[in-house]
Amino acid sequence: MIQRTLGKTNFDIGVIGFGGIPIQRLPEDKAVSIVKLALEKGVNFIDSARAYGDSERLIGLALKGHNKKCFIATKSMSRTYDAMKKDLEISLKNFDCGVIDLYQFHLVKTKGQLDQIMGPDGAYRALKEAQEQGLVKEIGITSHDFDLINYALDTDYFSTIQFPYNIVESQGEALFKKAAKKNIGVIIMKPMAGGALDNGNLAIRYILENPNISVVIPGMDEEKQVEENLNAGINYIPLSEDEKDAIDKIKRELGTKFCRRCGYCLPCPQGIDIPAAFLMEGYFTRYDLTEWAQSRYDALPHKASECIECGACEPRCPYNLQIRDMLKDVALKLEKR
Structure with missing residues (x-):
């Protein structure tokens, strides 16, 4: 190696x-x-x-x-x-x-x-x-x-x-x-x-x-x-x-829906740690670490479902992510109870 x-x-x-x-x-x-x-x-x-x-x-x-x-x-x-x-x-x-x-x-x-x-x-x-x-x-x-x-x-x-x-x-x-x-x-x-x-x-x-x-x-x-x-x-x-060329294509396809955890979306008026919510959703969905990710998501003081869709975060995102829609997806997956 x-x-x-x-x-x-x-x-x-x-x-x-x-x-x-x-x-x-x-x-x-x-x-x-x-x-x-x-x-x-x-x-x-x-x-x-x-x-x-x-x-x-x-x-x-x-x-x-x-x-x-x-x-x-x-x-x-x-x-x-x-x-x-x-x-x-x-x-x-x-x-x-x-x-x-x-x-x-x-x-x-x-x-x-x-x-x-x-x-x-x-x-x-x-x-x-x-x-x-x-x-x-x-x-x-x-x-x-x-x-x-x-x-x-x-x-x-x-x-x-x-x-x-x-x-x-x-x-x-x-x-x-x-x-x-x-x-x-x-x-x-x-x-x-x-x-x-x-x-x-x-x-x-x-x-x-x-x-x-x-x-x-x-x-x-x-x-x-x-x-x-x-x-x-x-x-x-x-x-x-x-x-x-294949890498450039991947960048284009994922670029509109992938959080880089830069933190520019913060602070959220509702106190949601937006990058942390997306990170735990990734572990929950793609790493098959459901219990580990769920426990850490549960420990967050404010959940994705608390989003009031004010939209303050989206203009700050340098990658133009549809953060409000993405938070709805997090809530759907990690707040099933």
Whole structure:
């Protein structure tokens, strides 16, 4: 597989990593076999999170007896010192390892959240202490917000960033270029646009065309997905003109109905977190993570059905999405009760 260096970590990794979100819904033996197959095929970067159900523990089981170095990355939505210490302890137990290579702040949405993380009683202090104790090697950050990651890149606190990038979400390219100049590793999530794309080989090769990207982490829960996704990095072929035309067609077709989670639609007068509602609908519909997505949608303080169709959001959307109609669809799927 093609190898790239994960920024200042100086760790050489295969360009295709393993995204650990979907295995949480599989039986234990099936999940372990999927991870082991990926390892056998050359994957040496695995990403999980405390929020991904049983994912960490399942990956830990698969890694037992694996005799090649694998870069373990996980993340936590904890924002305080005490909460992060507890999450780190759980992660170490789940992976059954003495050190986690990369621990990331998961889904940071606002500068206020980042300020809390970086404060005296924030989660960053817990990870820095763990780093000094040899429990964590590197610290990273993940977000769907361009401005938040752009700000984080200027702080020099992080070894890696994780951000969405795919055929229909290219807004991060400026961030990746900036990160490369600062020698910060770039991890790509949502390569299949939350399941909206169905040609994994084409989608991943599109991402690999960008030299500023370190690794892409598609979620995999079937053997055929492992084979198809890894083949894109093992037998990499540059995109042909016909494939570029196909990509342009996909952009045109999905562009009018796909949320990039840029957040320009906010604030909603009714308090609806519009991008989060669309994100959970994507997980519910396309990832077959119905219970996981439903529980997170249920936790949102304001639901899609609270939309009064004022239309304040739509003129702000740079992609001209029909947000009001899309919110009706979310309510129909996730508020059936």
